[in-house]
Structures are given as C-alpha cells and as structure tokens.
Amino acid sequence: MDMTAPSGREAETPNAEAGKYLTFSLGDEHYGLEIIRVQEIVGLIPVTRIPRLPAFVAGVVNLRGRVIPVVDLRLVFGMPASAMNDRTCIIVVSLDRADGTTAVMGVIVDEVSDVANLTEDAIEATPEFGTTVDTSFIKGVGRYEERVVLLLDINGVLTTGELDELDRVAVTNTASDKAQEEDS
C-alpha cells in the first residue's frame, strides 16, 4: 500500500458544478444527484428479482411499459440492504456509457429529500483519502441546510463490468417484457 504516491485522478474526475441537485438519503448520509441525470422519481413499485446476478442488482421493474434494471445503492456502497418502506423510492437516472450511448437505470434509495440549488460557494472538492480509497464516484461535497451532501457522479458509481451485467439483464429481459406487463 503506497499511501504517499500521488494520484492522477484529480484531472479525470469532473468537478461538481453549481446547479440543481436532487438530494436523497441512505441511512444517515445525504447524497446529491445532478438534476439533469434524473428522469423520474417513483415510489416503491414491485421489483422482480433475477437469479444469478450480483447482489447489488435488486431486479427489474416495469416502468410504464419499459423494463429497466434497478440497483440497491446501499449494497453498491457496501452498506446493509435497505429495509423497504413507504419512504423508499426508485430514482430513474440516465447513464452515459463509454460508447456514447445512454442507459436508463433505477436506483433504490431510502428517501428522496429535496431539489437543492447549490451555488459555487456551497460546493467543496472531494477530500483526499489516499490512493487506495476510490472516490471517483464522488464529484464533490455540498453544504445544504446545515447538512453535508455527497455529490455523486452516477457514471462512476457502477464500474464498466457492472454496467455490462446490467445491460445483460436488460437484454435478457427484453423477451419477458410482455409477460411482465401482463403480470403487473
């Protein structure tokens, strides 16, 4: 473990911009998501689990005829699985893929809080924790209403492999779209 070696990540990671963020919470922590990335917020709807997938993939949902994969962000962040309740929401976000296409994905969060308008002053750079700690998915730290909001880079949250897994789900589930519609 080389703690002293400097990282060249600073350049790669885009800094957070001032603007509107959708804030949500996982446990006691508050996170922010660029409003551009958010397509829709839905309440907890039935999630169909799919076997032989990584644990963080909660399954797929039928969102108005569209089958989209859903990940449990708590599991992605290595936290214990969320207890689903009436505050649990699925945030539908659009991702930029490496090949330039966009993908749609559902993210299960504990609670959606607010649409926050963060100014430049309210945004700090991501603090350095050392090379071994991967902070690529955090664009910055915002202050909002006495709270610290971690501003997420949704593209960095999932690795490429993970995204491929999700794509596979989306592909394999294309055939079952009709059946899912009939079920719901």
Next chain:
Amino acid sequence: MKNWSIGVRLTLGFVLMAVLLIGIGIVGFAGMDRIMAPADEIAAQRLPGVDSLRTFQAMQESMFTYSQGLLLEPAADVAAEYKTARIQNNKDASEALDAYFKTDVDPKNAALKSDMEDAWAALAQADDHVVSLYEQYVSTGDAKYLAQAKAYANGPENDVYNTSSEVLAELLKNELADAHSLMAAADAAQRNAMIAQGVTILVGLLLAIALGVVITRSITRPIDRVISGLTAGSEQVTSASNQVAGASQQLAEGASEQAASLEETSSSLEEMAGMTRQNADNSKQADNMAREAQQVAKKGVHSITEMSEAIGRIKVSADSTAKIIKTIDEIAFQTNLLALNAAVEAARAGDAGRGFAVVAEEVRALAQRSAEAAKNTAALIEESQISADQGVATSNEVAVTLEQIVSTVDRVTMLVGEIAAASLEQAQGIEQVNVAVAQMDRVTQGNAANAEESASASEELSAQARELNEMIAVLIRTVRGAKADVGSVGGYSASSVGRSSHTQRTARHRADQPVRYAAAPESVIPLDDEDLADF
C-alpha cells in the same frame, strides 16, 4: 378368748381359782388321810396291844410274887389272901393276853402269839404245879414237898418263865417296831402330804398368778390399746381441730379475697359486656358499610367495564383516524414525489421551466406541510392509541382490583357477620359468666359462713377432745391404778388441754381477727415519727 367379754373372763378366772382351791383341798385331805391311817392304827391297835402286853407282863411278875410268897410260908390269912390274889392275878393276865390277841392282827406275829399262848399256858401250869406242891406240903406238912416246890419254882418254872419273858419281849419288840414303822410311815405320809400340798399350793399359786396375769392382761391390753387409740385419736382430733381452725381461717380469708376478686370480675365482666355489645353494634355497622362498599365496588366494576368499552371505542376510532392519516400521508408523499418530478422536469426544461419550478416548489412545500401535519397527527393518534391501550389495561386492572375488592368485601361481610354473631354469643356467654359469678359470690359467702361454722365446730371439737382426754385419764387410772402412768397421760392431757386452749385462743383470735389484723402493723413495727427522727 378374744371374743369373750370381761365378765365372762372374770367369771372364768374365779371359777378356775375355785377349781384350783378344790384341787388343793383335795390334795390336803388326801395327805391328811394318808397321815391319819398309821396314827389310827397306832392309837387303836398298837398302843392298846402294848398296854395289854405290859399289863400281862406285870401280872406275870406279880404271879411270882404270890407263888414265891406262898413258898415263904406266910400266915394262913396272908396265904389265903395270896391264893385268892394269885388266882385273880392269873385270870387278869389271861384276860390281858386275850385283849392283846384281839388287838393284834399282824400276821407276822401269829407264830409268836401261839408261842406266847403256849408259854403262858406252860407258865401257868408250872405255877399251878408249884402251888399244888405247896398245898401238898401244907396238907401233909412234909418239907419235901416244900423243897420240891421251891426246886420246881427255881428250876422248870423259871425256865418256862424265861421262855415266856423272851417271847413277850420279842412281841413287845415287834409291837414297838411296828409302832415305829407306822410312825415312820405317818412321818413319810406327812412329808409327802406336805410336799404335795406345797407343790399343789405352789402350782395353784403359779396358775393363779398366771391366770391373773393372763386375764388381767387380756383385759388391760385391749383397754390399753383402746387408751392409746383414744389418746392418739384425741391428739389427732386436737391437731385436726387446729388444722380445721387454721384451714377455716384461711378459707375465710380466701373467701373474702375471692369475694373481692369476684366483685372486680363482675365489674370487669360488665365492662366486657358493654364492650361486646359495642362490638356487636360496630360489627353490624361495619357489616352495613361493607355491604354498601360491596355495592359501590360492583357499581365501580360496572362503570369500569363501560369505561373499558368506551376506551375500546376510542381506540377503534383512533385506529380509523390513523388509517386516514396514513392515507393522507401517502397522498402527501405522492404529491411530494409528483412535485419533485415536476421540479426535475422544470429543471430539465431550463429557463422555460422556471415558473413551473416555482409552482412545483410550492406544491412540494404544501405536500411537505401536509406530510408534517399528518406525521404530527399520526404521532398524536399513536399517543392516544397508546393511552387508550394503557387505559384499557388500567381499566382491566381496576376491574380486577374491584372484583378483588368485591370478593374481599364479601369475605369482610362474612367475617363481620361472624364477628357480630360471635359478639352476640360472647355477650350471652358473658351474661352466663355473670350469672355464674353471682352464683360464685353466693357460694363464696356460703363458704365464709361455713368457715365460721367450721371454726366454731373445731372449737367444740377441741373441747370434746379435752373431755375425751379427761375420760382417758379416768380410764387409765381405772386400768393401771391411781399412780401408774397417769402422770404421763396427765401430762399428755395437760398438753392437749393446753393445745385445746390454744385452739380456743385461735378461735377467739379468728373471731376478732380483722380488728387485730388492722391493729397489727403498729403493734408489730412501731414506726413513730420519734423513731424516725432518730435517724
């Protein structure tokens, strides 16, 4: 003998003494008889026999005097006188001899008697021959005849005479020996009679003494026993009367104490009766109050049940309200979501969506406020639900408690009823005890009176014991004589008299006892102020 009366014993004793006297007399008479038989023989036979023999001897001697006198050739008249005297003499001699033979019947002298008879006959014949020779001399005058006569007289006649004298001496000797032996027999008989008499008298004396002792003892011993029994009895009576006196005194004291105690008991019983009556009243009141309490508790149970139901209804209403609130909350949440989506849309729309964003913000604020209100209401409802639950639990507890109160009051009622009944019984019991105490009081007074009576009776008893002692003294004097042992008995009687006087004193002391007891402390311990001043 034990069963015989004194009269029988005395009569028997005297009869036995008379028999003894008769026996002694018989023995004496028999002895006298045995003495008299030889004496009679001596007097009636031996002495006359000897006399006759002596007479015969004298005649035999005098015969010679006459025949020899004739041979000396006296004057004719003297010779005639001699002849006549000689014939008379010989005749007398034969008569004397015959008289002797008549008296003497001793068979051992039979031979001697015949010898004597023969000798006398021979002597008489010889003398006759001498005299006939003399006659021939006188008639013839021839001296030869005289000489023959003299020769014959000195010769054969003398021999015959000697023989006759010897036989006569033998006879006399025998007679004297017989008389001596008879005398000896008489002496022996006298000795025997004296010994027999003495022995008889001694035996009779001993028997009389023994009989006297036996009879006296047989009479005096029971009397002695009676005396000792009477003495002991009178002593016991004296001590018993003393004890009775003491006991009756104690009894009197005890009776008075008992009377005092009984009075206290009576008053205590009165108090107890009052308290018991009060207890009964109080228990009755307590019974009523317990019944009221039971009624109230039952009402309370009823009310609590109603209250429980009301609280249950409140809870149901709260549940419904909670559901409604939940619905409102969901609506608010959905509204919030919608507002958020609107905000997102507005943001994505950029400047064109700015106004819409404001509206969405407002809607979101409203949704959040309604959510907040719903949350508060839900909290309140939850609180009221909890309170209702607690109320139900509490009311249930209260109901249970009231049920317990009801059952407890039931038991209390029962117990109070029992207490009331027991108090009633107690009151009755105390009444009975009161009656019993009154009876005891009467009995105690009776006891006191009896104690007095027994005191006087014991006094009388001791007086009678004194009289008894005097009588015993008289009896002792009668039995043992004026001096013997009367002293000791007199001493005893004196002591018993002293004791009885003491008893009298005790009785008197008992009679005026309270006064003396009252006076006692000062007299016993004179604690005057002067005495105390010495200290």
